[in-house]
Amino acid sequence: MLLQPSIVGLSKSHTVRWQNLPRSCIISQTSQKEHKLKILLVYPEYPETFWSFKHALKFIFKRAAFPPLGLLTVAAMLPAHWEKKLVDMNTTPLSDIDLQWADYVFLSAMVVQQNSAREVIARCKKLGTRIVAGGPLFSPGYEEFGFDDIDHLIFYEAENTLPDFLRDLERGCPKHIYVSEQRPDITRTPVPLWSLIDKRKYQLMSIQYSRGCPFNCEFCDIVVMNGHVPRTKSRDQVVAELEALYNFGWRGSVFFVDDNFIGNKKKLKSEILPAIIHWMQQRKYPFSFFTEVSINLADDDELIRLMVEAGFDTVFVGIESPHEKSLVECNKLPNKKRDMLASVKKIQSRGLQVQGGFIVGFDSDPVSIFKSQIDFIQRSGIVTAMVGVLMAPPGTKLYQRLKREKRLLPGGSGDNTDGSTNFIPKMGLETLVKGYHYIVSTIYAPKHYYERIKTFLKQYKPKPKKRFRISFLHFVAWIRSMWVLGIKERGRKYYWELFLWTLCKKPKCFPLSMTLAAQGFHFRKVAEKVRVSSLKDARVWQETKNLAMKQQQP
Ligand code: B12
Numbered sequence: 001m002l003l004q005p006s007i008v009g010l011s012k013s014h015t016v017r018w019q020n021l022p023r024s025c026i027i028s029q030t031s032q033k034e035h036k037l038k039i040l041l042v043y044p045e046y047p048e049t050f051w052s053f054k055h056a057l058k059f060i061f062k063r064a065a066f067p068p069l070g071l072l073t074v075a076a077m078l079p080a081h082w083e084k085k086l087v088d089m090n091t092t093p094l095s096d097i098d099l100q101w102a103d104y105v106f107l108s109a110m111v112v113q114q115n116s117a118r119e120v121i122a123r124c125k126k127l128g129t130r131i132v133a134g135g136p137l138f139s140p141g142y143e144e145f146g147f148d149d150i151d152h153l154i155f156y157e158a159e160n161t162l163p164d165f166l167r168d169l170e171r172g173c174p175k176h177i178y179v180s181e182q183r184p185d186i187t188r189t190p191v192p193l194w195s196l197i198d199k200r201k202y203q204l205m206s207i208q209y210s211r212g213c214p215f216n217c218e219f220c221d222i223v224v225m226n227g228h229v230p231r232t233k234s235r236d237q238v239v240a241e242l243e244a245l246y247n248f249g250w251r252g253s254v255f256f257v258d259d260n261f262i263g264n265k266k267k268l269k270s271e272i273l274p275a276i277i278h279w280m281q282q283r284k285y286p287f288s289f290f291t292e293v294s295i296n297l298a299d300d301d302e303l304i305r306l307m308v309e310a311g312f313d314t315v316f317v318g319i320e321s322p323h324e325k326s327l328v329e330c331n332k333l334p335n336k337k338r339d340m341l342a343s344v345k346k347i348q349s350r351g352l353q354v355q356g357g358f359i360v361g362f363d364s365d366p367v368s369i370f371k372s373q374i375d376f377i378q379r380s381g382i383v384t385a386m387v388g389v390l391m392a393p394p395g396t397k398l399y400q401r402l403k404r405e406k407r408l409l410p411g412g413s414g415d416n417t418d419g420s421t422n423f424i425p426k427m428g429l430e431t432l433v434k435g436y437h438y439i440v441s442t443i444y445a446p447k448h449y450y451e452r453i454k455t456f457l458k459q460y461k462p463k464p465k466k467r468f469r470i471s472f473l474h475f476v477a478w479i480r481s482m483w484v485l486g487i488k489e490r491g492r493k494y495y496w497e498l499f500l501w502t503l504c505k506k507p508k509c510f511p512l513s514m515t516l517a518a519q520g521f522h523f524r525k526v527a528e529k530v531r532v533s534s535l536k537d538a539r540v541w542q543e544t545k546n547l548a549m550k551q552q553q554p
């Protein structure tokens with residue numbers, strides 16, 4: 001049997017490479033505490049998607065919207081004396097020099113990043129750098145991606161499993177797969193290692209207070225990953241994380257990336273929000289916050305008030321569908337039997353902008369759904385309306401049902417807004433694709449989009465004391481967007497209408513109005529891509545469908 005070198009010997013200069021060695025375990029005689037490993041954390045490139053904001057970021061000279069919080073958190077869990085570098089390929093090219101420098105590449109990815117992740121893996125293989133992978137793409141159910149090429153897989157949350165991997169690594173016997181049955185207590189999660197990124201390249205920063213959601217929607221993979229019982233960080237942790245971002249020099253917008261921020265309302269109201277309010281007052285409001293919530297936020301006046309007081313200005317809500325039967329079908333509990341339009345308007349009128357997620361393709365959707373979605377979106381004043389085609393991610397209840405019904409199709413791009421799906425919809429693929437095109441080409445078109453900004457601003461009542469800060473960046477973005485939206489683009493007439501209307505009727509909201517206008521440019525570009533690619537794909541889909549049908553025949 002070959003002797004495996006201890007992790008101390010895992011330097012690139014060593015002639016014995018780990019990949020030549022069997023995975024058997026020989027206890028290392030030297031402790032990792034005495035030596036350091038070089039770790040390169042890599043976040044692959046994602047394509048243009050709804051949330052990438054790639055086209056809008058150009059106005060403000062930013063490379064990406066958000067930093068990879070999962071990797072920054074994992075980095076903070078590694079031994080402090082190890083050398084660490086992070087390459088977010090959305091902001092910085094990945095060089096072979098970095099790959100050769102590293103003893104291990106720690107890779108994180110969503111399904112939508114799979115092509116870029118594959119390239120990174122191939123480059124590591126070529127250069128002989130070992131890979132440790134985690135995050136949504138590297139989860140049970142995505143085996144077809146080719147997990148065998150990856151040296152070590154850490155499924156789900158790293159808090160429980162990474163220590164096992166590190167312990168085995170120290171002993172010289174790291175396994176291929178690490179998985180834990182238990183969900184970790186996140187009160188032990190460390191503050192992300194912010195020093196690894198260049199904050200100037202990002203538009204926003206993120207922070208996490210809780211994981212999990214009490215609801216159980218049929219299509220949702222978040223509850224598969226993070227469970228139904230919201231797990232929360234402590235008040236001191238939240239304050240320490242805010243302080244860390246502040247000391248890192250960040251000022252501006254911060255996204256609480258929780259699955260459902262209001263999953264545990266009691267703790268939020270009694271401990272967390274009062275602590276954030278206190279901290280924000282002391283620090284003179286350096287941040288504004290946004291997060292994801294369920295629509296039942298509208299039922300709790302006190303909670304809305306505290307959130308606004310704490311500096312929240314935007315919430316993303318999964319509206320999904322204005323069609324009651326579709327909500328019943330997917331078990332969207334908080335939305336059922338509710339006047340959703342009234343709920344949205346109430347939240348807006350209390351000082352929170354509402355962004356919304358919408359889905360088409362439910363079995364219960366009538367053909368009129370496309371028109372009713374457009375009507376709802378326009379009337380609600382939800383400017384940032386993410387409309388997606390229903391998808392069945394592996395592990396979800398929807399996936400299991402469709403499997404039983406033999407309606408699953410191979411593949412799945414991981415982008416819910418590219419007009420594709422991985423199952424055979426009841427209404428037929430072509431009807432769904434055409435209907436989807438109809439929605440996205442309508443709601444992001446200048447006329448409808450700018451009209452929606454007005455509808456929103458009419459009912460939006462921001463916190464009275466709060467002022468929008470006009471930074472130099474805002475100013476530059478405004479000039480650039482004026483050139484593109486007000487001179488070059490075809491819908492410029494509507495842009496100028498909005499411009500003048502906001503100045504006259506809602507002057508305090510002018511920066512917000514112009515920011516939303518710039519984001520619309522990105523949404524139109526993404527929608528154009530959907531139109532072109534999906535129309536082309538419609539034929540391919542038909543062939544895929546025929547193939548799937550054939551495979552299902554006994
Ligand atoms: C914040 C967020 C975003 C942000 C920022 C993304 C970014 N740069 O990180 C934005 C808004 C940009 C975004 C965009 C998208 N997102 Co998103 N997003 C999230 C969200 C809400 C939180 C992610 C997060 O920061 N979590 C906090 C950190 C601490 O947790 P974590 O990343 O899961 O990391 C932990 C473990 O996974 C693990 N881990 C992670 N990586 C690694 C690596 C190693 C080596 C190890 C050991 C462990 C490990 O350890 C960590 C600590 O426990 C998740 C939902 C969720 N609950 O995860 C969706 C989610 C990741 N997004 C999703 C999707 C689909 C998208 C979009 C495609 C949507 C769209 N159509 O535009 C785009 C694609 C990306 C893009 N930019 O274009 C899906 C991914 C599904 C999948 N299976 O791939 C998720 C799961 C939501 C969902 N179910 O729909 N997203």
Ligand code: SF4
Pocket residue numbers: 213214215216217220221222223259260294318
């Ligand atoms: S409310 Fe949102 S996060 Fe919660 S289960 Fe439903 S889709 Fe998932």
